[in-house]
Amino acid sequence: MSAQGVRTNHNEYPIPQSQRAWVLGDPGQLIFTEKPVPMPKKAEVLVRIDAVAICATDFDVIYQGPPAVIEGGLPFNKNFTPGHEYMGTVVALGPGVDEYAIGQRVSVEIHAGCGQCKRCREGMYTSCHNYGLNYGDVDKGHRANGFTTDGGFCEYQVNNINTLVAIQDDMTDEEGTLVVTAGTAMYALTELGGLVAGESVCVTGPGPIGLLSVAVAKALGAQPVILTGTRDNRLEIGKALGADAVVNIRKTPDVVAEVKKLNGGKGVDYVIECSAATSAVNHAVRMVNRGGRVCLAAFAHEEVPVDVAHIVRNNIYLYGIRGEGKSATHRAEAFMRQKRFDATLIHTHTFALDDLPTAIRYAKDRVEDAIKVVVKAKMDAAQKEAAE
Ligand SMILES: [Zn+2]
Ligand SMILES: [Zn+2]
Numbered sequence: 399m400s401a402q403g404v405r406t407n408h409n410e411y412p413i414p415q416s417q418r419a420w421v422l423g424d425p426g427q428l429i430f431t432e433k434p435v436p437m438p439k440k441a442e443v444l445v446r447i448d449a450v451a452i453c454a455t456d457f458d459v460i461y462q463g464p465p466a467v468i469e470g471g472l473p474f475n476k477n478f479t480p481g482h483e484y485m486g487t488v489v490a491l492g493p494g495v496d497e498y499a500i501g502q503r504v505s506v507e508i509h510a511g512c513g514q515c516k517r518c519r520e521g522m523y524t525s526c527h528n529y530g531l532n533y534g535d536v537d538k539g540h541r542a543n544g545f546t547t548d549g550g551f552c553e554y555q556v557n558n559i560n561t562l563v564a565i566q567d568d569m570t571d572e573e574g575t576l577v578v579t580a581g582t583a584m585y586a587l588t589e590l591g592g593l594v595a596g597e598s599v600c601v602t603g604p605g606p607i608g609l610l611s612v613a614v615a616k617a618l619g620a621q622p623v624i625l626t627g628t629r630d631n632r633l634e635i636g637k638a639l640g641a642d643a644v645v646n647i648r649k650t651p652d653v654v655a656e657v658k659k660l661n662g663g664k665g666v667d668y669v670i671e672c673s674a675a676t677s678a679v680n681h682a683v684r685m686v687n688r689g690g691r692v693c694l695a696a697f698a699h700e701e702v703p704v705d706v707a708h709i710v711r712n713n714i715y716l717y718g719i720r721g722e723g724k725s726a727t728h729r730a731e732a733f734m735r736q737k738r739f740d741a742t743l744i745h746t747h748t749f750a751l752d753d754l755p756t757a758i759r760y761a762k763d764r765v766e767d768a769i770k771v772v773v774k775a776k777m778d779a780a781q782k783e784a785a786e
Contacts, residue, residue: 401437403493407500411489413444418775419479419552420754426461428551428755433479436548436556438492445506445557449571450484450550451579451745452761452771454605458697459545460758465697466545467530481551481773482508482544485565485574489554497559505565505577506550507727510541510558523560524585524721551754553775563731572748572772573734576610576741579770580734581727582719583611586670586693587618588726589717595619598666600657600685601641603673604632606744606770607695609639611670613739614730616640620668624660626653627673631767635743654684665690674698680705683714691715744769751775 406413419433438444459466459473459480466473466480473480485505488498498504511523515538518526528538530546541558543549563581565574586607587594599620601611604627615623622642627633633644643660647653658665665687671678674696682692683705692714709716722730734741746769749757754773761771 404438405491405500406489411446411487411500413489413554417553418751419548420481420751422460422473422478422480423475425463425474428460428758430752430754433477433552435554438490438495438556440493441495441559442492442556443488443495443498443559443562444490445484445486445504445555446489447484447486447550447553447555447775448503449486449575449748449772449774450481451572451575452481452757452773453483453579455697456480456482456544456758457762468546469533470530479548479550479552480544481549482542483575483578484543484550484555485571485577488562492556495559498562498564503565503567503569503574504562505574505727505731506543506555506557507561507563507578507581507722508543508545509721509723510539510561512538512540513560514538521724524719524723551751551773553751563727565731566735569734570742571774572745573742575772576606576745576770577727577731577734578722579606579744580610580614580730580741581722582607582695583614583670584730584733585722585724585726586611586695586719587614587668588724589719590668590670590691590693592667592691594668596621597668598622598624598661598664599668599670600624600626600666600682601636601670601672602626602678602682603671603675603696604629604636605672605696608670608672609636609744609769610739610741611672611695612636612641613639613741614733615670617733617738622661624657624666626657632769635769638743639739654681657685667691668693670695672696676700676702678702683709683712683716686714688712689714691717693717693719695719745772747771748777749773750777
């Protein structure tokens with residue numbers, strides 16, 4: 399690598415010309431191929447990807463397309479590499495970059511906004527008005543790894559320094575991939591906008607974001623924190639992450655009444671909806687007290703009927719969030735560094751990069767109760783043996 403102004407350390411961190419990378423073909427089709435290693439530009443670094451986690455939104459991208467937007471359209475057959483929850487090691491610095499050092503371990507946020515639109519200027523770079531406008535003649539400098547630009551199912555990727563979160567050496571690669579997940583939970587609580595200490599929170603849906611929403615809410619001092627879901631094993635992990643009470647909605651016909659009962663007979667102050675269930679929004683607006691706030695963090699897959707009159711009569715606030723804005727990942731990483739919760743409780747499986755289709759199957763079909771499945775380009779020999 400020898401572009402002008404790019405700094406490398408070839409002795410300690412050699413960078414090959416090409417890399418192994420998965421690309422999206424037709425819907426649901428992933429192809430393992432070779433791609434050139436990209437070169438960092440101004441305000442960018444090259445990250446050697448040490449681990450990447452699989453997210454439910456990856457399934458949306460791989461099977462349906464949106465929210466990925468590549469060259470103004472669907473992401474299929476465009477030599478596009480998905481994957482967005484990754485961490486790694488900085489191996490090259492773009493011109494002028496002195497904020498990070500070669501060899502530094504980092505977690506990577508997904509969204510680098512254009513930096514010039516109204517929302518980016520407000521810190522809401524995950525709602526950048528120039529989303530996806532980063533190709534050809536309309537290059538606005540926007541990047542969303544694995545959504546609008548190449549992501550992490552490969553060995554090397556360039557990233558804007560705004561998206562990097564430095565991590566400590568005692569954080570494992572697997573835990574490093576969860577900084578973004580915890581950051582999304584932190585962003586949900588940021589957007590809800592209250593001083594959460596001593597206030598009641600119900601989290602609906604014990605997926606990765608729901609489970610870490612429990613952890614972050616508890617770390618912020620919420621009381622009580624109630625988690626609802628359908629799988630006892632996941633609800634138990636929720637307890638280990640700080641839930642004061644859990645409700646299995648399969649065994650509890652009236653989940654709204656049960657949540658109120660667990661909160662001293664009253665509605666809760668906040669609901670973070672992470673289940674994407676069709677009934678979840680109406681349940682959420684009935685779980686909160688008058689003037690309460692609901693954050694919708696899950697991507698629903700169909701249009702959902704909502705009881706608007708109930709929301710209006712009771713002055714209920716509804717927030718939608720995309721991703722992990724307002725530098726929430728940095729606050730989440732601070733909690734993880736302080737060991738305020740053990741995010742690794744949601745990591746269940748690790749596979750090699752060339753086993754990505756198996757890893758996706760485990761995550762999608764929840765094989766062996768999989769929750770967070772991680773893929774590594776360079777697996778330790780011992781890990782690989784354990785996986786086989
Ligand atoms: Zn994700
Ligand atoms: Zn923008």
